[in-house]
Amino acid sequence: MAVIKTIGTAVLGVAVLIGSIGKFAPQLFMNLPFPLSVIFWVTTGNPMPMYFMPDAWREDEIDTWMKDGDLVVATGAKSGTTFMLYCTHQIRTKGTDINDELFPDVSLTTPWPDLKQSRAGNWAEQKNRYNDTVLANGRKLKEYWDNPAFPFRIFKSHYAPPELPVRKKGGKKIKYLAMARNGIDVAASMTDFYSSHSEKFRNLWGGFPPNISGEDHAAEEPPAAVKDMLPPGPMAEIYFGYVKKWWDYRNDENVLLMHYADVRKDLKGHVSKIAKFLDVDLDENELDVVTQRCSIEHMKGLPDKFGYKMPLNLDKGLWDVEKDSIVKTGAMVNKGEVGKGKAKFHPKVVEQWKKAEEDAFGHDPALLNWARNGGEF
Numbered sequence: 001m002a003v004i005k006t007i008g009t010a011v012l013g014v015a016v017l018i019g020s021i022g023k024f025a026p027q028l029f030m031n032l033p034f035p036l037s038v039i040f041w042v043t044t045g046n047p048m049p050m051y052f053m054p055d056a057w058r059e060d061e062i063d064t065w066m067k068d069g070d071l072v073v074a075t076g077a078k079s080g081t082t083f084m085l086y087c088t089h090q091i092r093t094k095g096t097d098i099n100d101e102l103f104p105d106v107s108l109t110t111p112w113p114d115l116k117q118s119r120a121g122n123w124a125e126q127k128n129r130y131n132d133t134v135l136a137n138g139r140k141l142k143e144y145w146d147n148p149a150f151p152f153r154i155f156k157s158h159y160a161p162p163e164l165p166v167r168k169k170g171g172k173k174i175k176y177l178a179m180a181r182n183g184i185d186v187a188a189s190m191t192d193f194y195s196s197h198s199e200k201f202r203n204l205w206g207g208f209p210p211n212i213s214g215e216d217h218a219a220e221e222p223p224a225a226v227k228d229m230l231p232p233g234p235m236a237e238i239y240f241g242y243v244k245k246w247w248d249y250r251n252d253e254n255v256l257l258m259h260y261a262d263v264r265k266d267l268k269g270h271v272s273k274i275a276k277f278l279d280v281d282l283d284e285n286e287l288d289v290v291t292q293r294c295s296i297e298h299m300k301g302l303p304d305k306f307g308y309k310m311p312l313n314l315d316k317g318l319w320d321v322e323k324d325s326i327v328k329t330g331a332m333v334n335k336g337e338v339g340k341g342k343a344k345f346h347p348k349v350v351e352q353w354k355k356a357e358e359d360a361f362g363h364d365p366a367l368l369n370w371a372r373n374g375g376e377f
Contacts, residue, residue, distance in 0.1 A: 019044055026050070027119035034207025038234075041206070048234040051205055055123035056113035057157065059165040065127060068173045069152040071278065073110070076242045077158050078189035079181035080260045082306050082332045085110040087294035088154050088177065091275050094282060095289035100302065105309045105325075106332075108135075108144040112156040117312040118319075119204065129312050136322045141311055152278065158238065160245035166252060174254065175278065178246045181260035182372055184341030184353045186239050189334070190225040191217055191344070196331035200324045204315060220348045230356050240360045243371050247364075250377055259374030261338045267291055296333065303330035 021028050022044020029040045030050070041050050055061065073088060075081040085106055093102065103109045117126060133141040146153055152175075157164060166176055195213040202208065215223045228235040250257040256277045263270045268291045275282050275290075282290060292298060299306070307325030342350055361368040370377065 022046060025120075030119050030204070030206040032206060034210055037206025038208055042234055048228075049205075049208065051116045052114050052158070053116050053121075053123060054114065054159055054163045056127070057159060057164050059168050061123075062165060062168070062174070063171040066172045066174055067153065069279075070172070070174050071152055071154045072157050072164065072174060072176045073154060074157040074159060074164060074176050074246075075179040076181060076186065077238045078186045078193055079179050080263065081156060081158070082106055083263075083294075083296070083299070084177060084179060085154060085156055086299060086305070087271065087290075088274065088278070090290045090293045091271065091278060091280050091282070092151055092154070093149075094280070094286045095293050100305060102144065102147060102149075103305060104144065105304075106156075106306050107309045107326075108141060108311065110154040110156055111145050112308075114157050114159060115310070117310040118314040121312070121314070126312050133311055135311060151280070158242070160242050161249055162245075166249055166255060176249075176255045177258070177274065177277070178249075178255060179258045179260055179263070180243050180246065180371060182338065182341065182374075183239055183243075183357055184345070184350060185260075185338065186341075187226045187229055187353060188217075188341040188344040190229060191215070191223045192334070193327075193331070194225045196327050198325055198328055200319060201326045204318050217344050218346050220346050222345075222349045222352060226345070226349060226353070230352065231360065240356070243367075244360065247367050247370075259370065261374040264338055265374075267294060299333045300330075303333065306332040308332070 018040060022040065026041055026044065026046050029037050029044075031037075032040065038048075038050075042048060056065070071088060073081065073084045075084050086103070089097075089103055089109060097103060107115075111130060113123065113126075116122070129141075130145070131140075131142050135141055160178070161167070164176060191212065194209040195211045197209055197211075202211070210224060212224050217223055222230065225235075227233055229239055230236060231240060246255075246257055249255050256274065258270065258273075268287065271291045271294055272282070272287060275287075306327075307329060308327055309321070309325055310319060311321050313319040313321050341353075345353075357368060357371065361371055366377070369375070
């Protein structure tokens with residue numbers, strides 16, 4: 001009896017210790033091998049992925065660092081985010097930055113405040129260093145993202161309302177560009193994306209996302225990335241929550257909600273639409289130049305621009321702020337195909353995804369159809 005009591009006390013002590021770490025220093029779990037790192041992270045109440053943080057967008061915080069006219073490119077994960085960050089930069093410069101001197105890396109010119117750049121990072125400490133950090137070339141980081149030549153600044157996010165205070169009363173006038181994509185296509189891109197992360201980034205975050213390049217994507221069982229995204233998986237909010245939340249804001253004056261399939265079908269028309277939303281006047285020649293530079297074909301020729309640096313990282317020995325990138329070279333700009341999911345996965349996986357869509361969006365047939373196919377609202 002005494003032994004059982006001792007074991008029980010020990011187990012309780014370990015549980016209390018793990019819970020305390022999860023609450024006060026969850027970054028310590030990142031020293032564990034995968035999947036223990038993720039299991040302890042999630043079971044102690046921490047959100048996934050572990051390197052996301054919404055603090056910059058709090059209603060009582062956002063006006064302390066944003067300016068009137070700033071743009072938040074809040075596209076869904078694997079729904080054309082890098083595509084839109086680069087394209088909106090082309091629109092604001094009217095295609096004149098022909099050598100991309102103002103765009104050395106997507107993270108430098110169009111920062112990602114959602115991203116925790118160090119294991120113990122937080123918005124409060126990163127906020128100041130966005131202004132003060134000096135890069136290896138001797139230039140301040142701020143010269144790229146807050147360049148006085150820009151008519152507005154561009155920031156990246158994967159959040160949606162209410163994390164993004166789209167309808168806040170008063171304060172800075174901020175615009176939001178949101179974009180969704182066919183869900184099974186998102187899942188197909190995500191399976192490739194898991195394995196596209198650099199080993200340095202994966203090691204930084206406890207082995208997440210795992211390298212699943214050896215998985216059989218045509219198997220009857222969903223691959224790991226798809227399981228994570230299907231409700232009630234830990235990443236379900238990234239797609240299903242994102243679409244549902246933005247749908248209710250589709251007609252707001254400061255929101256431009258688009259569908260990836262529509263943009264790919266008519267790039268020039270959508271470049272024009274985005275420019276109008278951003279109050280940028282493009283003449284016909286400028287529109288042609290910007291459209292060409294926004295094309296996937298053009299972007300594929302610039303693989304070194306889209307590695308996603310983390311210049312604010314403080315994890316000495318784990319990350320080299322000059323050399324390391326979140327993803328492997330060329331991984332962020334692929335073919336961007338529409339319909340790739342149906343071709344990639346087993347029919348049973350496709351049907352499982354369809355059922356999840358119907359459960360999530362079926363209460364509104366217009367939403368369900370738009371989420372799958374795009375088109376007019």
